[in-house]
Amino acid sequence: MVEYIVDGDYGEDEKLAIALGLSITFRRALAVARPSPEAVKAAVGGVWGALLITPCPPELPCFKDLQEAADYSEAYSTPVGYEGPLPATERRRVSTFNKHYLRPWRWARAGEEPAVGHRLLPLMACLYQKLKALDATPVVISDVRLQPRSAGSPDYMVIPTWHSPSEVAEVVDVYLPPLKAAAIALGVLAGGYSAGPVVAIAKARDRLVEELAKLGGYAVVLDEGGDPCQLFERRVVGYSPDQRRYVVDPSLCDRCGDCLKTGCPAVAPTPGGVPQLLQTCTGCGACALVCTRGAIRPE
Ligand code: SF4
Ligand code: SF4
Structure with missing residues (x-):
């Protein structure tokens, strides 16, 4: 039993990607596609519902029985090949994402x-x-x-x-x-x-x-x-990054540490709690966006 069949006017890897999207919300999907080996490899381990591909890609186990294929895919979190008639689809679950x-x-x-x-x-x-x-x-x-x-x-x-x-x-x-x-x-x-x-x-x-x-x-x-x-x-x-150096105003900083959570290597903790922005700052502005106190501003 499958819930979705992905076919139509998409690229071969795109069909696999759409089916993978369905499967990671715990759906059972069948892609009619000839995806590249790289795309198949990327999908291995990323399946949570079931992901079947027809015709069978050479690098995956191939099943003739639909139920067996779906069960195997779900149990091992992997896409599998399916060689058989296209089945009727049937909804069985509510979509979720874990x-x-x-x-x-x-x-x-x-x-x-x-x-x-x-x-x-x-x-x-x-x-x-x-x-x-x-x-x-x-x-x-x-x-x-x-x-x-x-x-x-x-x-x-x-x-x-x-x-x-x-x-x-x-x-x-x-x-x-x-x-x-x-x-x-x-x-x-x-x-x-x-x-x-x-x-x-x-x-x-x-x-x-x-x-x-x-x-x-x-x-x-x-x-x-x-x-x-x-x-x-x-x-x-779209996305245009800003490119100015930034500094911290210690009088506004309440030492919450939010800017450190950006993971930017140029935001350094100090013993006093007010972070220091290092010379390696590229001015991306991320720490300023995160600081809700307005303590970080362009130099
Ligand atoms: S996020 Fe702002 S207020 Fe919080 S520690 Fe960083 S500079 Fe200070
Ligand atoms: S502006 Fe960007 S590069 Fe500079 S310290 Fe903040 S997060 Fe890092």
């Missing part, structure tokens, strides 16, 4: 693409500000690796899921290249996820981004200029 399971994909490993991560800090700070204020469970899927260094393991509740980020490093939930963030997000929405906003951080604007917005999702498009803090007003926004 952030507890997705923790390993949250954040970049230390040392990888630090420049990219750092450049995106203000974007993450913006999203953090917006998402933490919601009484909802946002899902954020990214095309790019982000700033490493998260403090400790976040503590998530299991189903029914509820989580809002408590620091900048907790913003992204899913990063599975080469599967496109917008396509995965489309799957999450198509599966009926409604417990919070579904946001894709996409490298470029394409048809998937437009479709995502039409379906009620949100996207930050990295190759366009714009203000990501406008995300919820505009639904699709």
